[in-house]
Amino acid sequence: MYREALALKSVPDPIAIGALGGLADLGDLDDISRVMEFAAHSKARVRAEAWRTLFILDPEEAGWRIDLLAGDPNGKVRRHIPAGTLTCRRRIVDSEWLTGPMNRQPRVRGHLL
Numbered sequence: 001m002y003r004e005a006l007a008l009k010s011v012p013d014p015i016a017i018g019a020l021g022g023l024a025d026l027g028d029l030d031d032i033s034r035v036m037e038f039a040a041h042s043k044a045r046v047r048a049e050a051w052r053t054l055f056i057l058d059p060e061e062a063g064w065r066i067d068l069l070a071g072d073p074n075g076k077v078r079r080h081i082p083a084g085t086l087t088c089r090r091r092i093v094d095s096e097w098l099t100g101p102m103n104r105q106p107r108v109r110g111h112l113l
Contacts, residue, residue, distance in 0.1 A: 003027075003031065007034075035050050044074040
């Protein structure tokens with residue numbers, strides 16, 4: 001039933017959210033490609049549900065795509081990034097350390113590593 005709902009050309013947002021939630025409970029790895037189509041939806045609520053579903057169905061696959069999630073402009077979508085996950089774009093290295101003498105400790109966001 002959930003797969004059929006998402007197979008339509010134009011899926012209304014409430015139906016997409018409900019069907020993605022259903023796939024999170026009853027779906028399998030074959031549903032991942034369809035779920036990822038909704039990760040680029042225009043509505044943040046639909047994108048958030050798509051990412052939640054992906055992390056439930058296949059956390060490893062979701063981990064490979066974490067930069068896409070981290071780049072989402074909406075914080076309600078980005079909150080689905082698992083706690084403790086570091087992405088390259090979130091680490092800021094002090095440029096003075098890169099050009100200065102070699103005896104300095106590296107700094108990330110002003111804290112010693």
